[in-house]
Amino acid sequence: MARVRGIDLSFDDVGAGAPVVLLHGFPFDRSMWRGQVEALRGEFRVITPDLRGHGESGLADGPATMEEMARDVAALLDGLGIGRAVVGGLSMGGYVTLAFCRLFPERVSALVLADTRAQADTEEGKRTREENAERALREGMEPIASSMIPKLLTAAAAAERPGVLESVRRMILRTRPEGAAAALRGMALRRDQTDLLTLITAPTLVIVGGEDGLTPLEDARLIQGRVRDSRLAVIEEAAHLSNLERPGEFNSALLDFLKDCRDGGALTA
Numbered sequence: 556m557a558r559v560r561g562i563d564l565s566f567d568d569v570g571a572g573a574p575v576v577l578l579h580g581f582p583f584d585r586s587m588w589r590g591q592v593e594a595l596r597g598e599f600r601v602i603t604p605d606l607r608g609h610g611e612s613g614l615a616d617g618p619a620t621m622e623e624m625a626r627d628v629a630a631l632l633d634g635l636g637i638g639r640a641v642v643g644g645l646s647m648g649g650y651v652t653l654a655f656c657r658l659f660p661e662r663v664s665a666l667v668l669a670d671t672r673a674q675a676d677t678e679e680g681k682r683t684r685e686e687n688a689e690r691a692l693r694e695g696m697e698p699i700a701s702s703m704i705p706k707l708l709t710a711a712a713a714a715e716r717p718g719v720l721e722s723v724r725r726m727i728l729r730t731r732p733e734g735a736a737a738a739l740r741g742m743a744l745r746r747d748q749t750d751l752l753t754l755i756t757a758p759t760l761v762i763v764g765g766e767d768g769l770t771p772l773e774d775a776r777l778i779q780g781r782v783r784d785s786r787l788a789v790i791e792e793a794a795h796l797s798n799l800e801r802p803g804e805f806n807s808a809l810l811d812f813l814k815d816c817r818d819g820g821a822l823t824a
């Protein structure tokens with residue numbers, strides 16, 4: 556646990572080597588990266604925080620904007636004595652990664668954008684966020700879990716790997732409604748980042764589940780088409796939580812990318 560910017564931020568910091576920060580999606584926590592941490596820790600230092608309002612981290616009043624979360628990550632890195640790092644995130648974690656990249660471009664050695672998008676919410680999307688925020692505060696996380704789960708994993712994975720489904724469900728139900736509501740309101744406020752993409756010079760890996768209906772392949776292609784030094788990995792037979800659904804393929808794409816960055820000299824401090 557670290558005290559940053561007036562809140563307690565919980566995180567794991569394991570392994571040794573060039574630092575890699577992985578940011579979880581909504582409404583999850585750092586435990587969603589367990590499989591990636593195990594795959595990377597032999598060669599990299601992997602830092603996985605619980606973003607504010609999620610997991611064991613604290614929360615302040617008001618919307619938890621992507622910029623607030625990005626500043627928390629920067630403060631955490633300051634506390635750990637880390638200047639530059641690979642920064643990556645899945646979905647909301649990707650929104651925070653883009654916000655981090657806009658605020659602190661010099662601190663990003665490479666980027667990983669998984670199952671995410673650069674565009675802001677539509678007006679209708681913003682209204683739905685507010686409805687969901689109010690619903691979470693009124694009724695708890697059960698309705699959020701029930702409406703999200705069918706979109707997070709493919710039907711095949713949900714049927715064949717009930718353990719994964721159950722762990723996702725438990726992760727959502729552990730999230731405090733106040734934290735979820737703050738993040739929903741923060742996501743609704745997020746800016747369009749498409750103009751940032753052409754300015755990114757850090758090597759970038761874009762990953763997407765081929766069957767992701769929440770942040771579909773076309774969103775990943777938009778990012779990859781605009782970021783100069785980027786590659787796209789499509790994880791077949793995976794939906795939104797591609798890292799949990801197909802950890803083998805996801806980890807290979809991630810490790811190959813990180814090793815290429817390291818061997819090419821991009822990850823030096």
Ligand code: MLT
Nearest residue numbers: 580581645646647648769
């Ligand atoms: C996530 O997985 O972080 C969410 O689906 C992101 C979103 O709601 O836009």
